[in-house]
Amino acid sequence: MFAERFTRARKASGLSMQALATAVGISANAIKKYEHGTAMPSSSNLLKLASALEVRTEYFFRPIKVKLEGVEYRKRASTPQKILDRINGDVLDQAERWQELLNFYPDSIKPITPFSLPSTLPDVIDSYEQLEDVATTMRNGWGLGLNPIHDMIDTLESKGVMIICTDVETSKKFDGLAGNINELPVVVISTAQSGDRQRFTLAHELGHLVLHNRLSEELDEEKACNHFAGAFLLPSTSLIQHLGKSRTQLEAQELYMLKHEYGISMLASLYRASQSGVISHQTQKNMFIWFGKQGWRTQEPGEPYPHEATYLYKQLVYRALSEDYIGISKAAELLGVSLSSFHKERKLEVLNAAATN
Incomplete structure (x- = not known):
């Protein structure tokens, strides 16, 4: 148990064996032995290691373990393994807290809706064009209609998909990943990405499930x-209502307005216009080249689409506290904050202080 958790914490910190050894004043060989399970640190070294890795000492001996299975990363080819290790460690830590929290709820109470797909989905999909109908079927099956989906995270969480947001610095070389924990679908997104990119990642990972x-x-x-993903976020019917059935050219302002109404990038809206037959493939190609000359393929103009955030985990911690499934100390531990900080947050003192400033 210790060796596995110690290795995960070290990789999640981004420190090499030598860097960690230097930080705590021991040899790299000792670190290697700890990770191989052939030696254990002394009490004093354990405290130093925990401090250097920014974890509590009990983290190394925590009995709850989860496995993130069926992992598929959405990453750049140049993403360093060190970044992926840090993301994996962060995700597993959050997933373990999730699992611990859910275990406090009585068996008769299911705080998370079991994930299921509409029974009307086709068994076989043999063309990309068919995906337009598949996306519409998903929207109808989940009662979303054709209007903009204002909160993708809340939508997926309400349908039984666990969403984890990672704050690991990735230099924008990571979008997200999908997997499952105890048969519960999990999607991970980076907080470093723009809101519209987060939403596309969420829709893309939903696509894998569908x-x-x-x-x-x-x-x-x-x-x-x-x-x-494009069809789910911006259905063809809605797109045609906004742009018309057939166009010879599009204004950038039209794409910008679609971005902020449907939470999908201008570039993705351009692709959707071509996929829906509103513009020709040649027009789409020409505009794509123009986007490149404007520098918009790297950073689109105007105000960015706002980031999304998950509140479900925190809500369920407070719900468990209110129902006496957990105590105050455990609630603070699950939220990763000190008792004093938790007391202030619980009494809304932080919000009151912000309102008076």
Whole structure:
């Protein structure tokens, strides 16, 4: 148990064995032995290691363990393994707290809705064009209609998908990942990404859940998930209502307004216009080149779409506290804050102080 947790904490910190050894004043060989499980640190070194890795000493001996399975990363090819290790450590730590929290709830109470897909989805999808109907089926099955989805995180959480936001600095080389914990679907997104990119990642990972074992061998799953994501966020019917059925050209301002109404990037809206037949592929290609000359493929103009955040975990901590499933100390521990900070937050003192400033 100790060796596995120690290794995870070290990788999550981004420190090499040598860097950690130097920080605590021991040899790199000792660190190696700790990770291989052939030695244990003394009490004094354990305190130093915990401090250097920014964890509590009890973290190394925590009995609860979870496995994140079926992991698929949405990352750049150049993403360093060190960044992926840090993300993996952060995700597992958050997932463990999630699992511990859920275990406090009585078996008769299910605080998270079991994930399920509409029964009307097709068994086989053999063309990318068919994904337009698949996205509409998902929206109808979940009662979303064709209007903008104002909160993707809340929408997915209400349907039984666990969302984890990681604050690990990734230099924008990581968008998200999907997997499952004890058969519960999990999607991880980076807080460093813009709001519209977060939303596209969420829709893309939903695509994996929807399209799994449904695509014919001729279709590329990543391409299909991208198409599904665009159609789910901005349905063709809604797009045509805004832009018209057939256009020879589009104004950048039209794409900008779509971005802020539907929470989808201008570039993705441009692709959707081509996929929906509003503009020709050549027009889309020409505008894509123009976007590049303007520098908009790197950073789109105007106000960015706001980030999304998850509140479900925190809500369930307070719900468990209110129902006496957990005590105050455990609530503070689950939220990763000190008791004094938790007392202030619980009494809304932080909000009151902000309102008076």
